[in-house]
Amino acid sequence: MVREQVRDELRTGSNATDFFVFLNCGVRGPYLAARPGSATAARLGASAWLHPFISRLQDGVLLSGPSISCEIGPHLQSYFLAATRRASPPPTRPFPATRTIARRLFAAPVPVPVAPPPSARRAVEAFVLPRWESGPRAGYLDIVRTGEIGLSRAILAAGYRIAALERWSDDFKPAACERRCQLNPTLFMQAHP
Amino acid sequence: MQTEEARLLLRRTLISYAYYSPPPKRHGPAASEERQSTYRQCQSNLQAFLRWGLPMPAESGARALMPRVVLSVIGDTPIPELAGRHKWVSVKRRSLTVADLPVHARTVRDDLRDLSTQLFLGGPRV
Numbered sequence: 001m002v003r004e005q006v007r008d009e010l011r012t013g014s015n016a017t018d019f020f021v022f023l024n025c026g027v028r029g030p031y032l033a034a035r036p037g038s039a040t041a042a043r044l045g046a047s048a049w050l051h052p053f054i055s056r057l058q059d060g061v062l063l064s065g066p067s068i069s070c071e072i073g074p075h076l077q078s079y080f081l082a083a084t085r086r087a088s089p090p091p092t093r094p095f096p097a098t099r100t101i102a103r104r105l106f107a108a109p110v111p112v113p114v115a116p117p118p119s120a121r122r123a124v125e126a127f128v129l130p131r132w133e134s135g136p137r138a139g140y141l142d143i144v145r146t147g148e149i150g151l152s153r154a155i156l157a158a159g160y161r162i163a164a165l166e167r168w169s170d171d172f173k174p175a176a177c178e179r180r181c182q183l184n185p186t187l188f189m190q191a192h193p
Numbered sequence: 194m195q196t197e198e199a200r201l202l203l204r205r206t207l208i209s210y211a212y213y214s215p216p217p218k219r220h221g222p223a224a225s226e227e228r229q230s231t232y233r234q235c236q237s238n239l240q241a242f243l244r245w246g247l248p249m250p251a252e253s254g255a256r257a258l259m260p261r262v263v264l265s266v267i268g269d270t271p272i273p274e275l276a277g278r279h280k281w282v283s284v285k286r287r288s289l290t291v292a293d294l295p296v297h298a299r300t301v302r303d304d305l306r307d308l309s310t311q312l313f314l315g316g317p318r319v
Contacts, residue, residue: 017207017304021260022297023242024211030246046247046259047199047206054202060312079293147292 002156023080029179052165055080062160063152068169072145075152076162198259206260209300211293212239215269239273247278264301 054066063083065076078138152162156174163172214232217278247259259281266272275282285303287296 016205018205018262019202020301021206021208022207022211022293024214024293025238027236028241029233030242043196043199045199045203047202049246050202050206050260051199054206139262151294166258 020083021174027080043177056163057084060161061163062155067166068164072151073149074177075149078148202256203260208260208262209297211265214270218239265296265300270303
């Protein structure tokens with residue numbers, strides 16, 4: 001029942017906002033922006049750099065970004081993500097249990113520290129992890145596993161797809177990581193330009 | 194003039210930008226140099242995003258149609274200079290959290306005024 005409801009919501013989505021772009025200030029760009037004053041800029045304006053990401057959000061692709069990494073597990077990295085609530089067709093596999101990693105993330109209250117944390121790592125351990133049900137022994141890598149990697153994993157597990165700008169990730173399936181590269185292709189490109 | 198496709202896309206898009214660049218006094222001298230370099234890079238990256246991603250009409254030649262942008266200023270980070278983009282960019286201060294997802298989740302939940310972010314995830318509404 002829940003599965004059918006969610007599918008219907010994803011298909012029809014009553015809210016006017018269909019596309020969500022998440023990024024932080026660790027990201028530089030957009031380098032896809034049309035040159036100011038060009039015909040493309042005049043035609044597409046601010047959407048010139050959004051279009052390559054959002055145009056991939058179809059045919060079951062729920063999340064897109066610049067690149068896909070296979071490090072630890074297949075996931076979009078980081079940290080620029082475009083998401084949609086209108087992915088079609090519906091997933092090919094049944095939804096997993098409702099307690100997905102990503103559901104926990106969005107359902108959880110935003111942590112409110114009582115004092116400025118002395119370091120990022122300690123902030124994670126003090127304020128974030130307990131609320132993510134990761135346990136008191138969890139570390140910084142657990143945040144990466146549950147948040148960055150876990151979001152893509154939850155989407156793939158739900159039968160949806162992820163997509164990136166890289167050509168090798170066209171029609172990406174998780175098995176591609178095993179066949180082609182089990183590490184981080186972006187780091188490889190940095191090391192071997 | 195922008196195409197109808199571009200106009201539709203922009204109307205239907207919400208951008209959540211998490212910005213963290215606390216003032217120098219927050220940090221001790223030992224680790225401050227590297228940290229400050231990172232935070233300066235954050236400031237520079239935000240300005241680049243504004244310049245290239247949200248060009249002013251006079252700069253791009255396009256009409257003033259932009260996506261909605263929520264700039265989540267984290268912790269006690271000073272409010273950045275938006276260079277006249279206040280029409281498109283709304284600034285909200287968020288609690289400090291290392292992970293980005295809780296910050297973005299709060300932004301989307303505020304914007305939609307419900308828990309529709311569940312829809313990304315295959316879970317039911319709560």
